[in-house]
Amino acid sequence: MSTRSTQRRARFSIGQTVRHKSYRYRGVVVDVDASCRMDDAWYDTQTERRPPKDSPWYHVLVDQSEMSTYVPERNLQADDSDDPIDNPDIEEWLGETDDGLYLPLTRPN
Structure with missing residues (x-):
């Protein structure tokens, strides 16, 4: 008998540019x-309708900002802009290829 995994596969990958559906900012x-x-105290401060905790969440560096955000998958969409992401922390996380794509500096475990 096979068992069905409760974990969903993440829609977005490390290095992919995305856009927040509500706030419209771009990021990577x-x-x-x-x-x-995040702990329950942090989760309870979220002002939007409570996003599901058991689906993928993403750490996103915000374009044209020093900020990073922690966003549930349902609040993101793929960004098809070719414009680079301007965030001072990007070089700590990602390298850039000749064609403008971002790649992780280290492989996730």
Whole structure:
């Protein structure tokens, strides 16, 4: 008898540019969690309708900012812009290829 995994596969990958559906900012994914890793106190402060904790969450460096965000998958969409991401922390996380794509500096475990 086979068992069905409760974990969904992440839609976005490290190095992919994304856009927040509500706030419209652009960013680049630098890490992915299979489920929300923040504690309940942090989760309870979220003002949007409570996103599911058991779906993928993304660490995103925000374009034209020094900020990073932690966003549930349902709030993101792929960004098809060719414009580079301007965030001072990007070089700590990602390298850039000749064709403008971002790649992780180290392989995730």
